[in-house]
Amino acid sequence: MVKSMEMTRASGFDENETRAVYRAIRERRDVRRGYLPQPMPEDVLYRLLEAAHNAPSVGLMQPWRFIVIKSLAVRQAVHQIFLDANKQALAGYDGEQQRTYAAIKLEGILEAPQNLCVVCDPESTQGHRLGRVTMPETALYSTVCAVQNLWLAARAEGIGVGWVSIVDPCLLRATLNIPQHITPVAYLCLGYVDQFATEPDLERAGWESRTPISSVVSFDSYNTQWKRQ
Amino acid sequence: MVKSMEMTRASGFDENETRAVYRAIRERRDVRRGYLPQPMPEDVLYRLLEAAHNAPSVGLMQPWRFIVIKSLAVRQAVHQIFLDANKQALAGYDGEQQRTYAAIKLEGILEAPQNLCVVCDPESTQGHRLGRVTMPETALYSTVCAVQNLWLAARAEGIGVGWVSIVDPCLLRATLNIPQHITPVAYLCLGYVDQFATEPDLERAGWESRTPISSVVSFDSYNTQWKRQ
Numbered sequence: 350m351v352k353s354m355e356m357t358r359a360s361g362f363d364e365n366e367t368r369a370v371y372r373a374i375r376e377r378r379d380v381r382r383g384y385l386p387q388p389m390p391e392d393v394l395y396r397l398l399e400a401a402h403n404a405p406s407v408g409l410m411q412p413w414r415f416i417v418i419k420s421l422a423v424r425q426a427v428h429q430i431f432l433d434a435n436k437q438a439l440a441g442y443d444g445e446q447q448r449t450y451a452a453i454k455l456e457g458i459l460e461a462p463q464n465l466c467v468v469c470d471p472e473s474t475q476g477h478r479l480g481r482v483t484m485p486e487t488a489l490y491s492t493v494c495a496v497q498n499l500w501l502a503a504r505a506e507g508i509g510v511g512w513v514s515i516v517d518p519c520l521l522r523a524t525l526n527i528p529q530h531i532t533p534v535a536y537l538c539l540g541y542v543d544q545f546a547t548e549p550d551l552e553r554a555g556w557e558s559r560t561p562i563s564s565v566v567s568f569d570s571y572n573t574q575w576k577r578q
Numbered sequence: 579m580v581k582s583m584e585m586t587r588a589s590g591f592d593e594n595e596t597r598a599v600y601r602a603i604r605e606r607r608d609v610r611r612g613y614l615p616q617p618m619p620e621d622v623l624y625r626l627l628e629a630a631h632n633a634p635s636v637g638l639m640q641p642w643r644f645i646v647i648k649s650l651a652v653r654q655a656v657h658q659i660f661l662d663a664n665k666q667a668l669a670g671y672d673g674e675q676q677r678t679y680a681a682i683k684l685e686g687i688l689e690a691p692q693n694l695c696v697v698c699d700p701e702s703t704q705g706h707r708l709g710r711v712t713m714p715e716t717a718l719y720s721t722v723c724a725v726q727n728l729w730l731a732a733r734a735e736g737i738g739v740g741w742v743s744i745v746d747p748c749l750l751r752a753t754l755n756i757p758q759h760i761t762p763v764a765y766l767c768l769g770y771v772d773q774f775a776t777e778p779d780l781e782r783a784g785w786e787s788r789t790p791i792s793s794v795v796s797f798d799s800y801n802t803q804w805k806r807q
Contacts, residue, residue, distance in 0.1 A: 359773050360736025361605075366598035369591065370734040373599045374629045374727050376590075395791070400603045402791050405729065407743055409778055409786035413794060420798045438711045446706065455709075468800070476786050477675065480684075480743040482667045487743045489715075490763070493722035494729075498603050500634065501730065505599040507589025514636055514709040514716045527800040534719070545589075549638055557638035557705050562624070562631050565642060569649045571697070571756040 373501045376545060380509030381454045384540035388419065388462040393506060397539075400502035401467070406491035407484075408476025413492045413534075416525055418464040423524065427536065428458040430520045431513060438515055453554050456513045461538035466525055467496055469532045492534045499537075509542035602730045605774060609738030610683045613769035617648065617691040622735060626768075629731035630696070635720035636713075637705025642721045642763075645754055647693040652753065656765065657687045659749045660742060667744055682783050685742040690767035695754055696725055698761045721763045728766075738771035 362370070389397075398415055406412060418424060435455065442450050458464060469492040471485070481487055496512070503510045518533045527533060551557050564575070591599070618626075627644055635641060647653060664684065671679050687693060698721040700714070710716055725741070732739045747762045756762060780786050793804070 359738075359771050360734060362598065362602070362734045362736070365594065366601070367734040369595035369598035370602045370730060371625070371629060372595070373591070374632050374731060377632075377634065379634050396600070398795055399791055400600060402794065403603050403606075404726070405606065405608050405741065407741075409780040409788070411789055411794070414800070414804065415795045416800055417795065417797050423798050434712045438708075441707065441711060450708070453708075470804075475789070476780075478670065479667075479679070479682075479780070479785065482670060482744070483663045483746050484743040486718075487741075489719075490722045490725075493719045494726040496719075497633070497723040497726035498730075500723075501599060501727075502603060505589060505591045505596040507591070512634065512636075512716075514713040515711070517712050525798075525800055526802065528802065531800065551638040551705075551708070556708065559638070560640055560704070562628055565631065565640070566627055566644045566646065568646050569652050569754075571643070571645055571754055571760065573755065573757065575643065575699075 373504045377500055377504040378509070378545050379550060380511045380542055381457045381550060383542045383544065384457050384461045384509060385542060386462060387541060389508065389539065389541070397499050397502050397506070401495040401499040404491060404495035404498045406476070407481055407487035408479030410473060410476030410488060410491060412469045412471060412473050412475070412488045413495045414468045414470060414531070416466040416468065418466060419462070424458050424464055426524045427464065427516065427521065430516045430524065431456050431458060434515045434517055449554065449556060453550065453556060455515055457511050457538040458513065461540040463539050465537045465539055466521065466533060467492060467535040467537065468527055469534050471532060472530050489532060489534060496535045503539065507541060508539055509545065511538040513538065602733045606729055606733040607738070607774050608779060609740045609771055610686045610779060612771045612773065613686050613690040613738060614771060615691060616770060618737065618768065618770070626728050626731050626735070630724040630728040633720060633724035633727045635705070636710055636716035637708030639702060639705030639717060639720060641698045641700060641702050641717045642724045643697045643699060643760070645695040645697065647695060648691070653687050653693055655753045656693065656745065656750065659745045659753065660685050660687060663744045663746055678783065678785060682779065682785060684744055686740050686767040687742065690769040692768050694766040694768055695750065695762060696721060696764040696766065697756055698763050700761060701759050718761060718763060725764045725766070732768065736770060737768055738774065740767040742767065
């Protein structure tokens with residue numbers, strides 16, 4: 350049964366509102382330091398989770414699940430998982446690059462008063478497989494869209510978010526009682542911050558720089574001139 | 579060499595600006611119909627691509643590459659890829675569900691005056707593997723964050739975006755000359771629209787409904803009571 354088609358006027362965003370959206374996108378940062386100790390009020394936390402839950406999803410599958418972590422014991426366990434993985438990662442670099450890597454702060458698991466593990470249930474039958482016959486990975490991609498929604502809403506709220514990917518997903522599963530068929534997608538640190546950096550941490554640390562847009566755009570065909578950088 | 583740490587004041591967003599960000603998130607839709615024929619001016623297209631290019635990326639890898647497609651011939655070739663994949667998908671349903679599926683419009687490849695294929699170069703050495711030893715899939719996830727940035731900016735601009743996942747990625751590679759080591763992540767249709775639906779298309783069509791936030795949130799541990807829905 351097709352319901353009546355109610356529409357909002359396009360776009361309905363005035364110049365200031367449009368600018369605010371672009372600003373959140375431009376000023377969002379991957380935050381690993383400077384978290385203030387106060388926990389986020391429940392209503393703010395739920396606003397962020399609602400923003401995530403409003404993400405697009407393949408077949409309206411909504412395969413994301415959110416594990417909010419406030420327990421210090423659990424954060425300590427995850428922090429140990431990070432330390433082990435980071436030691437392994439550090440060993441993969443040499444010389445000057447290893448020294449640079451060692452000096453970069455890569456997580457705020459214990460400083461941030463709440464962490465959030467975002468996982469995906471790729472076997473959920475919600476959405477009845479629509480859109481997933483040819484590209485089953487879109488369940489995971491939907492979950493990532495939820496993360497990015499939350500990240501942008503958090504920026505507007507003055508809440509820093511950092512994504513920690515230097516963790517072994519299997520150990521994360523064991524620590525958070527995540528079943529085998531569920532995929533850990535993102536481990537996030539969240540908390541109020543005093544300020545947001547104007548540039549990405551990794552750029553400031555001299556690890557990598559932002560490339561110009563022209564180096565990643567082509568027309569009607571893949572640009573085979575793009576070098577592997 | 580660590581540069582001086584310049585910061586912006588947190589959050590710096592007033593109430594109206596914060597509300598605009600949440601509004602873009604809430605009113606974003608997966609658009610498959612109602613595209614207006616006029617092409618997007620170049621400056622608008624580049625604003626959207628810049629929004630995508632501002633996404634977070636693992637190790638500042640920026641692994642996304644954007645193929646803007648305006649050619650009708652290319653769009654017709656991709657449309658045929660969709661038709662073939664959709665026929666196969668339709669055959670997987672029976673009875674009433676098959677009739678519902680057949681009635682849902684799932685793409686706007688030819689109606690939208692521009693399409694955009696977002697791909698990922700997971701072998702790029704940018705970022706020097708930082709953050710990818712334990713979770714190499716984060717290169718793909720960074721690319722999805724770029725898609726979501728573009729989608730939200732487009733909503734504020736009054737531009738509809740639809741993600742078509744009912745396409746065979748191998749055929750897409752052949753049509754767009756995408757090398758084997760590059761992963762097609764998202765095939766998007768973009769164009770101005772007169773209006774945005776207040777509800778997701780799939781909800782209006784009775785295919786699936788949005789679940790309450792309470793069904794996807796737990797604390798400190800995965801909720802093993804969550805049924806497979």
